[in-house]
Amino acid sequence: MTIAIVYASNTGNTEDLVHLLQGLFSEKQIAVSMYPVEEFPISELGRLDAIVVGTYTWGNGNIPDEMLPLYRAFEHYGRKDLVTGVAGTGDSGYPSFCGAVDEFRNMLFVQSNLAATLKIEVRPQGKDLDRCRKFVDLIVERVCKKMFSKLT
Numbered sequence: 001m002t003i004a005i006v007y008a009s010n011t012g013n014t015e016d017l018v019h020l021l022q023g024l025f026s027e028k029q030i031a032v033s034m035y036p037v038e039e040f041p042i043s044e045l046g047r048l049d050a051i052v053v054g055t056y057t058w059g060n061g062n063i064p065d066e067m068l069p070l071y072r073a074f075e076h077y078g079r080k081d082l083v084t085g086v087a088g089t090g091d092s093g094y095p096s097f098c099g100a101v102d103e104f105r106n107m108l109f110v111q112s113n114l115a116a117t118l119k120i121e122v123r124p125q126g127k128d129l130d131r132c133r134k135f136v137d138l139i140v141e142r143v144c145k146k147m148f149s150k151l152t
């Protein structure tokens, strides 16, 4: 099972979140490659079973600039068999809470096999653990389902 987490984080909240998610995959004996978005080779999109996008939200509900090449690559190389999830941190004091998660969700729903979304208030806390675990479970279940359907 080849899974990558590709993320952007300005002040570290989203980085904390993706490391938490990586740990939850690892509890299931699933190794996940982690890439700050600037270091992610877009060609990997064709090889992965699943990709988790981790993003903060900027401006007025916007996707951060550094995530835009990845967003456009999904639009360009749409792969309906690629399992995806999008997780993000944001601040509900802004009118569009985790707006970048919504933007990715809307696009990935069309361009990929979207399995799960997750919005976290600012930085992950103990109370968020169940939702994080559920997010990881949904991604893994979807990949297993895809692999099983290929065998039958």
Ligand SMILES: Cc1cc2nc3c(=O)[nH]c(=O)nc-3n(C[C@H](O)[C@H](O)[C@H](O)COP(=O)(O)O)c2cc1C
Binding pocket: 008, 009, 010, 011, 012, 013, 014, 015, 056, 057, 058, 059, 060, 061, 062, 089, 090, 091, 092, 094, 095, 096, 097, 098, 099, 122, 123
């Ligand atoms: C200028 C600015 C604009 C922001 N706009 C939004 C927004 O529209 N919606 C939202 O949910 N959070 C917004 N945030 C909050 C960040 O997304 C939030 O603090 C996030 O956890 C930062 O993640 P990071 O630590 O990974 O960079 C904004 C923060 C700043 C500084």
